[in-house]
Amino acid sequence: MPTIVVEVMPKAELLDPAGKAVATTLGKQGRSHFSGVRIGKRFELTVDEVTDAVLAEARELADELLSNGVIEDVVSVRVAE
Amino acid sequence: MPTIVVEVMPKAELLDPAGKAVATTLGKQGRSHFSGVRIGKRFELTVDEVTDAVLAEARELADELLSNGVIEDVVSVRVAE
Incomplete structure (x- = not known):
């Protein structure tokens, strides 16, 4: 079955404590x-x-349900190869 | 500065309760x-x-530090466009 991949990252201007810990x-x-x-x-x-x-529905979901627009950016919505 | 993207997913045979809740x-x-x-x-x-x-070092990190091989698979290590 086909898969749509949605990628979400914390906004650049926000701290990311877990990422900082790994770094x-x-x-x-x-x-x-x-x-x-x-x-x-x-x-x-x-x-x-x-x-x-x-x-289009996946893009809508990415913005509304899968990410929090206050602290996160949707960086990609694409069909998996 | 260049960025390397590492993607990690729960293994297919494992339950993913958070994903299930979204579904x-x-x-x-x-x-x-x-x-x-x-x-x-x-x-x-x-x-x-x-x-x-x-x-090569990023691939090593992905396997050893960024993922837990018991429950997760590294699905991609690539240079971001």
Whole structure:
């Protein structure tokens, strides 16, 4: 069955304490290539078929139900390969 | 600065109670196109430059630090466009 992937990240201007904790751990491990970490969400929506209407509904869901517009941005709504 | 995106999902054979709750809500709202929802994580790692070595280290991190191999699969490690 086809899958629509929705990706949501915390807004750039907000702190992300969990991401910060991972970044601090990486620094302590001497992994100096990685200067920042942010943690968001990835939703897989299983659908019967992918049509323009279903994709439009998925975009609506992403904005209204799957993300909190005050603190998060929807960065991608796409059909999984 | 370039960003490496790591995507992690709960293993297919495991229950995902949060995803199930979203799917139930969608059903109650009459959104019948969506038969299943699973919720995973999306990490953005900021790096100074993308080299084969950095990408290899990101893959290692994805397996060892960013995911729990018992319950999660790393589905993607890629450079963000």
